[in-house]
Amino acid sequence: MAKLDLNRVEMPRQEPKVRAKNFKEVALGYTEDMMKAEASRCIQCAKRPCVAGCPVNVDIPEFIRALRDGNVAESVRILKGKNALPAICGRVCPQETQCEEACTLGKKGASVAIGRLERYVADWELAHHSEGKPQIPPPTGKRIAVVGTGPAGLTCAADLAKMGHKVTMFEALHEPGGVLIYGIPEFRLPKAIVKAEVEYVKSLGVEVRLNSVIGKLDTVDEILSSYDAVFLGTGAGLPMFLGIPGENLNGVYSANEFLTRVNLMKAYLFPEYDTPVKKGRRVAVVGAGNVAMDAARCALRLGAEQVYIVYRRSKVEAPARHEELENAEEEGVIFKWLTNPKRFIGDARGWVTGMECLEMELGEPDASGRRRPIPKPGTEFTIECDVAIVALGTTPNPLIAQTTRGLATTSHGTVVADEQTGKTKKDRVWAGGDVVTGAATVISAMGAGKRAAASIDRFLRGAQ
Amino acid sequence: MYRIVAKETLVPSIQLMKIDAPAVSRKGKAGQFVIVRTHERGERIPLTIADMDPEEGTVTIVFQEVGKSTRELAMFKAGDSIMDFVGPLGIPTHVEKLGTVVCVAGGVGVAPIAPIARAFKQAGNKVITIMGARSKNLLFWEERLKAVSDELIVTTDDGTYGRKGVVTVPLKEVLERPEKIAEVIAIGPVVMMKFCCVTTRPFNVKTIVSLNSLMLDGTGMCGCCRVSAGGQTKFVCVDGPDFDGHTIDWDIFQARQQIYLDEEKQALQEWERCGCVSAAQKGRA
Numbered sequence: 001m002a003k004l005d006l007n008r009v010e011m012p013r014q015e016p017k018v019r020a021k022n023f024k025e026v027a028l029g030y031t032e033d034m035m036k037a038e039a040s041r042c043i044q045c046a047k048r049p050c051v052a053g054c055p056v057n058v059d060i061p062e063f064i065r066a067l068r069d070g071n072v073a074e075s076v077r078i079l080k081g082k083n084a085l086p087a088i089c090g091r092v093c094p095q096e097t098q099c100e101e102a103c104t105l106g107k108k109g110a111s112v113a114i115g116r117l118e119r120y121v122a123d124w125e126l127a128h129h130s131e132g133k134p135q136i137p138p139p140t141g142k143r144i145a146v147v148g149t150g151p152a153g154l155t156c157a158a159d160l161a162k163m164g165h166k167v168t169m170f171e172a173l174h175e176p177g178g179v180l181i182y183g184i185p186e187f188r189l190p191k192a193i194v195k196a197e198v199e200y201v202k203s204l205g206v207e208v209r210l211n212s213v214i215g216k217l218d219t220v221d222e223i224l225s226s227y228d229a230v231f232l233g234t235g236a237g238l239p240m241f242l243g244i245p246g247e248n249l250n251g252v253y254s255a256n257e258f259l260t261r262v263n264l265m266k267a268y269l270f271p272e273y274d275t276p277v278k279k280g281r282r283v284a285v286v287g288a289g290n291v292a293m294d295a296a297r298c299a300l301r302l303g304a305e306q307v308y309i310v311y312r313r314s315k316v317e318a319p320a321r322h323e324e325l326e327n328a329e330e331e332g333v334i335f336k337w338l339t340n341p342k343r344f345i346g347d348a349r350g351w352v353t354g355m356e357c358l359e360m361e362l363g364e365p366d367a368s369g370r371r372r373p374i375p376k377p378g379t380e381f382t383i384e385c386d387v388a389i390v391a392l393g394t395t396p397n398p399l400i401a402q403t404t405r406g407l408a409t410t411s412h413g414t415v416v417a418d419e420q421t422g423k424t425k426k427d428r429v430w431a432g433g434d435v436v437t438g439a440a441t442v443i444s445a446m447g448a449g450k451r452a453a454a455s456i457d458r459f460l461r462g463a464q
Numbered sequence: 465m466y467r468i469v470a471k472e473t474l475v476p477s478i479q480l481m482k483i484d485a486p487a488v489s490r491k492g493k494a495g496q497f498v499i500v501r502t503h504e505r506g507e508r509i510p511l512t513i514a515d516m517d518p519e520e521g522t523v524t525i526v527f528q529e530v531g532k533s534t535r536e537l538a539m540f541k542a543g544d545s546i547m548d549f550v551g552p553l554g555i556p557t558h559v560e561k562l563g564t565v566v567c568v569a570g571g572v573g574v575a576p577i578a579p580i581a582r583a584f585k586q587a588g589n590k591v592i593t594i595m596g597a598r599s600k601n602l603l604f605w606e607e608r609l610k611a612v613s614d615e616l617i618v619t620t621d622d623g624t625y626g627r628k629g630v631v632t633v634p635l636k637e638v639l640e641r642p643e644k645i646a647e648v649i650a651i652g653p654v655v656m657m658k659f660c661c662v663t664t665r666p667f668n669v670k671t672i673v674s675l676n677s678l679m680l681d682g683t684g685m686c687g688c689c690r691v692s693a694g695g696q697t698k699f700v701c702v703d704g705p706d707f708d709g710h711t712i713d714w715d716i717f718q719a720r721q722q723i724y725l726d727e728e729k730q731a732l733q734e735w736e737r738c739g740c741v742s743a744a745q746k747g748r749a
Binding site: 172173174182210211212213216217218237238239241247248249250251253254256257260261265266270271272273274275276278349350351397398399 | 487488491501505506507508532533547548549550551552553680681683684685686687688690691692697702715716719720722723724727728730731734735
């Protein structure tokens with residue numbers, strides 16, 4: 001065996017200058033040779049810390065071993081045994097804080113690029129369809145309603161279907177996928193990939209009903225009269241605003257609106273597609289999470305000359321993945337750290353022309369453990385912009401909680417559910433993902449969907 | 465896909481469509497709205513419900529051909545199907561027995577006010593309805609409103625039918641009568657709703673308006689439809705569409721209606737240039 005390479009195999013990406021002008025996927029994926037080289041870096045250690053680092057406990061060393069041995073189809077089988085949406089996870093999971101962070105190799109050098117290998121396996125499967133329809137046990141006769149078709153709902157539905165239950169999913173929008181469709185841009189997660197993964201879930205016998213706003217059409221209580229159990233995976237879809245003067249000026253967007261226009265409605269293809277979006281010349285994005293990076297990078301691709309990220313703390317505290325910060329930086333996004341917006345400035349016609357900001361400095365750590373930003377008096381300055389995007393985070397949509405009797409919620413509007421099982425305070429109702437945790441990651445939502453599916457299955461079998 | 469059961473051109477450029485949507489027709493209430501998308505590349509068009517027939521399983525929408533999307537929708541015929549139809553959205557109009565209520569409708573606003581007037585009538589109110597249009601040939605549903613109103617006043621801007629002038633003139637006269645007016649409901653063009661509020665304010669009569677702001681998802685997800693009401697930011701899609709008109713910052717509302725004026729013009733021009741018929745046929749395929 002060749003000497004272990006402590007460096008991981010880099011994944012090819014579009015050149016920053018080129019990709020900043022198109023909506024095609026940035027990361028291009030491993031070739032077969034790259035995959036083999038990277039797969040053989042895994043030392044197949046006995047402790048397998050990566051598995052525990054994965055919220056859905058994928059048998060990581062096994063799928064990598066199958067890859068190393070040249071058996072991709074077997075690798076697919078192992079991966080899909082635990083993860084119904086691997087092509088999505090391989091792209092948007094924060095592996096660096098999960099499986100890869102735990103990797104034994106990480107102590108000596110670079111951890112195995114598990115996410116890139118996962119993506120290779122998943123993309124190979126999408127191209128080859130090696131796996132026939134998975135074996136589904138005989139129908140149990142139980143019916144489950146899954147509300148929301150994002151990562152939590154899709155995972156829960158897939159697992160329940162594989163257990164022989166009849167699952168119906170309800171989606172408010174006209175396309176399934178939740179945040180995977182409306183939030184994450186094409187260049188980070190191609191919509192064809194999301195569609196293919198949704199098709200896989202449907203192939204398990206899951207029915208998807210679009211244009212169904214639960215709480216307005218039927219309520220959860222009404223659904224319970226014809227289903228044995230309900231899973232709520234409705235996410236955190238309500239945008240937060242700054243609450244500063246001028247926020248209702250034309251040209252000021254929530255990140256949710258800006259991204260939904262660009263991603264779900266394909267406004268970047270306007271007028272070929274009917275929904276427009278303002279393509280600013282100078283765009284200021286407030287916030288430094290992944291959503292802020294997505295918005296900033298979309299603005300660049302729409303043709304903005306200057307795109308700013310404005311964040312009241314410093315780079316160290318920025319919640320975005322390191323990789324996303326780096327991508328944005330490479331593409332030319334300008335970072336204004338330690339900068340806090342005070343008000344939006346508008347013209348006589350009601351359009352935003354700038355954002356007045358204040359410089360900040362970091363003080364003692366606050367409740368979140370991060371150093372508290374403190375304003376520096378007299379440092380006001382204006383960032384000129386014709387589009388401003390507020391990416392401060394999101395909270396759960398209150399619609400379901402407001403229309404469901406006996407569903408306990410927290411002061412943050414999240415649904416109270418058992419961390420291990422997803423069981424809510426209401427009989428026969430489970431919940432998981434952002435609606436329980438507040439805005440988090442795709443994979444943690446999937447983990448919650450998976451645990452809830454297991455709990456629902458136990459409940460239904462016990463109740464038989 | 466959602467089938468168009470019936471279609472009727474009410475007046476030039478105002479179309480009625482009855483859509484086969486049993487679930488929505490069962491749940492929908494006066495004052496709520498739906499979102500329509502004609503085809504895969506189409507935008508989401510919010511339209512206030514004009515009527516529902518739960519037995520037939522249909523929802524009636526009435527819309528004015530303004531831009532590309534509504535003109536495209538107008539090309540669909542009975543028997544065709546539209547891609548998406550979602551609802552009922554928003555909070556229903558609050559209807560209870562109040563005494564005498566005045567319903568004011570302008571232009572295409574006549575359609576959404578009809579079920580509201582009917583609901584107020586059924587709740588035991590005396591209903592005075594004022595409906596207005598630019599000209600006689602743009603008036604529709606006079607009989608329908610007459611049937612649910614104790615009194616109906618019709619105006620046309622050019623005097624070709626009914627009283628000459630705008631709706632706020634008879635509205636003021638009604639408010640000046642000795643009879644106590646419990647509430648005014650105004651639906652129509654923004655300027656009309658704004659001036660109805662200006663008219664009612666000195667009389668201190670609560671005035672409900674149904675705001676037709678720009679929308680995207682219609683479920684509270686994006687904030688595109690936000691308005692300033694009583695100094696607070698509200699979302700029309702989930703907090704409305706009905707608001708106390710006296711609390712609305714009309715300047716912000718009017719400005720926000722203009723956000724995509726340039727793009728709307730561009731879309732319409734390109735559509736007219738490069739064969740609108742084929743585009744609509746694509747939608748039907």
